[in-house]
Amino acid sequence: xxxxxxxxxxxxxxxxxxxxxxxxxxxxxxxxxxxxxxxxxxxxxxxxxxxxxxxxxxxxxxxxxxxxxxxxxxxxxxxxxxxxxxxxxxxxxxxxxxxxxxxxxxxxxxxxxxxxxxxxxxxxxxxxxxxxxxxxxxxxxxxxxxxxxxxxxxxxxxxxxxxxxxxxxxxxxxxxxxxxxxxxxxxxxxxxxxxxxxxxxxxxxxxxxxxxxxxxxxxxxxxxxxxxxxxxxxxxxxxxxxxxxxxxxxxxxxxxxxxxxxxxxxxxxxxxxxxxxxxxxxxxxxxxxxxxxxxxxxxxxxxxxxxxxxxxxxxxxxxxxxxxxxxxxxxxxxxxxxxxxxxxxxxxxxxxxxxxxxxxxxxxxxxxxxxxxxxxxxxxxx
Amino acid sequence: xxxxxxxxxxxxxxxxxxxxxxxxxxxxxxxxxxxxxxxxxxxxxxxxxxxxxxxxxxxxxxxxxxxxxxxxxxxxxxxxxxxxxxxxxxxxxxxxxxxxxxxxxxxxxxxxxxxxxxxxxxxxxxxxxxxxxxxxxxxxxxxxxxxxxxxxxxxxxxxxxxxxxxxxxxxxxxxxxxxxxxxxxxxxxxxxxxxxxxxxxxxxxxxxxxxxxxxxxxxxxxxxxxxxxxxxxxxxxxxxxxxxxx
Numbered sequence: 284x285x286x287x288x289x290x291x292x293x294x295x296x297x298x299x300x301x302x303x304x305x306x307x308x309x310x311x312x313x314x315x316x317x318x319x320x321x322x323x324x325x326x327x328x329x330x331x332x333x334x335x336x337x338x339x340x341x342x343x344x345x346x347x348x349x350x351x352x353x354x355x356x357x358x359x360x361x362x363x364x365x366x367x368x369x370x371x372x373x374x375x376x377x378x379x380x381x382x383x384x385x386x387x388x389x390x391x392x393x394x395x396x397x398x399x400x401x402x403x404x405x406x407x408x409x410x411x412x413x414x415x416x417x418x419x420x421x422x423x424x425x426x427x428x429x430x431x432x433x434x435x436x437x438x439x440x441x442x443x444x445x446x447x448x449x450x451x452x453x454x455x456x457x458x459x460x461x462x463x464x465x466x467x468x469x470x471x472x473x474x475x476x477x478x479x480x481x482x483x484x485x486x487x488x489x490x491x492x493x494x495x496x497x498x499x500x501x502x503x504x505x506x507x508x509x510x511x512x513x514x515x516x517x518x519x520x521x522x523x524x525x526x527x528x529x530x531x532x533x534x535x536x537x538x539x540x541x542x543x544x545x546x547x548x549x550x551x552x553x554x555x556x557x558x559x560x561x562x563x564x565x566x567x568x569x570x571x572x573x574x575x576x577x578x579x580x581x582x583x584x585x586x587x588x589x590x591x592x593x594x595x596x597x598x599x600x601x602x603x604x605x606x607x608x609x610x611x612x613x614x615x616x617x618x619x620x621x622x623x624x625x626x627x628x629x630x631x632x633x634x635x636x637x638x639x640x641x642x643x644x645x646x647x648x649x650x651x652x653x654x655x656x657x658x659x660x661x662x663x664x665x
Numbered sequence: 666x667x668x669x670x671x672x673x674x675x676x677x678x679x680x681x682x683x684x685x686x687x688x689x690x691x692x693x694x695x696x697x698x699x700x701x702x703x704x705x706x707x708x709x710x711x712x713x714x715x716x717x718x719x720x721x722x723x724x725x726x727x728x729x730x731x732x733x734x735x736x737x738x739x740x741x742x743x744x745x746x747x748x749x750x751x752x753x754x755x756x757x758x759x760x761x762x763x764x765x766x767x768x769x770x771x772x773x774x775x776x777x778x779x780x781x782x783x784x785x786x787x788x789x790x791x792x793x794x795x796x797x798x799x800x801x802x803x804x805x806x807x808x809x810x811x812x813x814x815x816x817x818x819x820x821x822x823x824x825x826x827x828x829x830x831x832x833x834x835x836x837x838x839x840x841x842x843x844x845x846x847x848x849x850x851x852x853x854x855x856x857x858x859x860x861x862x863x864x865x866x867x868x869x870x871x872x873x874x875x876x877x878x879x880x881x882x883x884x885x886x887x888x889x890x891x892x893x894x895x896x897x898x899x900x901x902x903x904x905x906x907x908x909x910x911x
Contacts, residue, residue: 484775496739497774
């Protein structure tokens with residue numbers, strides 16, 4: 284009886300607060316099972332969060348947290364005041380999705396996290412018209428050839444450029460102030476794996492000022508002296524990324540004192556070669572140690588057999604660093620059999636299902652059941 | 666002319682000899698008066714008292730601190746020493762002179778000048794600018810007297826000018842203890858069996874810029890020639906390039 288009453292009440296709230304027709308699905312009590320925490324990550328660029336029916340489907344899932352991209356591809360989910368960034372075209376002229384969603388989620392005890400993809404300002408699939416760098420080319424990071432890297436990787440902002448950092452601070456502050464009900468934010472700060480970026484004029488000047496060497500004059504292979512200097516450059520690059528994450532994390536927490544900060548990281552980062560680590564610079568463990576990060580959300584191509592134990596390796600690293608860091612596993616839905624094997628190997632207590640297709644939302648029973656079973660297997664192993 | 670191929674091999678073999686070579690900046694600069702007038706940095710003057718040797722680190726720091734000119738030198742080259750005569754120098758003139766005296770490129774990187782060991786426009790192929798051999802020979806002939814007159818010992822260089830001008834190889838045992846210490850410091854990690862060739866990498870004439878004593882007077886015109894004279898370490902690359910005997 285109580286459950287039915289809650290259903291009606293929340294459906295009414297949904298009707299009152301969302302635009303358009305609402306399909307009020309029955310609310311189910313979360314069946315936590317062996318998974319201690321379930322969360323959903325919805326790709327707002329592919330799933331229309333202004334659709335009330337979709338919102339209802341999301342909120343009806345047995346989840347404790349919801350991750351919503353607020354800044355991706357150099358575009359914001361909301362109507363930003365930024366003079367540089369634009370709102371995602373799909374949400375222009377519509378009600379503020381997060382402001383609609385937040386009270387509904389809070390009613391259901393679902394914490395909402397905003398996701399910021401800090402550096403990937405131009406995705407390869409986005410039309411040229413949405414390219415931020417057409418308006419501000421100086422903010423892009425460059426390869427030795429002077430371009431932005433492989434076209435298939437899109438374009439990245441320079442984490443070494445003070446103007447980029449300023450813009451990211453503005454966006455972080457805007458999100459924190461605009462949505463005080465957020466439980467936290469997730470930062471992603473990654474350069475592409477395929478090309479070493481870091482030769483923009485801004486990056487070169489920053490390194491010249493810091494170390495009096497132009498990155499162009501470094502030999503990435505060579506004598507021990509060359510390698511020592513290159514190693515110094517890599518350390519500096521990693522430190523700048525850590526500074527960026529630390530700055531943004533601190534800024535968010537300054538505005539939202541209860542808010543948590545998390546980073547998205549590649550689970551296998553520390554198993555990459557030094558050269559590969561120098562490309563992405565996604566040093567999530569050190570960020571969490573130095574930048575006051577509360578959680579790391581790990582992603583990988585879990586279906587690849589070489590990543591079968593990536594999560595457990597990452598957990599071991601965290602354990603060795605003596606850091607009580609919350610860890611979560613990000614799983615794209617639908618999941619292959621191999622992915623579920625990785626889930627059972629990972630024995631993660633926190634699972635985040637990534638949805639990038641609205642048609643998958645009605646299949647929540649299926650994927651959560653699969654995840655629960657996989658996690659249960661890991662429990663048996665333990 | 667042979668050009669060093671391959672970035673990974675780099676300029677290190679030449680560096681050893683270059684490290685031992687002394688850029689003698691007896692002078693500068695080849696600046697047209699009209700250019701001085703058009704240059705926004707023309708008002709940045711650096712006064713150097715005394716004729717003496719500076720390290721590149723020292724002189725670039727002085728430029729940064731006293732003329733607010735943002736200039737840096739590749740830190741692998743910062744201990745290179747260069748003789749500069751006393752005078753009042755416009756910052757752009759001095760930077761150009763430093764570039765020419767050391768063979769380094771003065772790159773513009775956003776707001777800063779950076780003295781770099783190689784020319785990026787040449788890709789990874791060559792690290793120093795190349796002048797035609799006949800030009801080098803002619804300039805060496807005209808400017809040899811400057812090299813011979815340099816007071817090296819007064820500036821902590823335990824060699825004579827003729828040591829630098831002589832086209833000969835030195836072995837470690839042929840050098841005195843102060844000379845070994847001096848070169849060891851410059852060259853860092855040099856093996857004792859390395860044959861060393863000393864060389865004056867550049868010689869230059871100078872006419873310092875002279876600012877007007879009063880608003881009514883015109884500024885002194887900076888003129889003269891800044892020229893590369895002799896790359897000792899390049900004689901294996903440029904055939905027939907030798908400082909001619911007087």
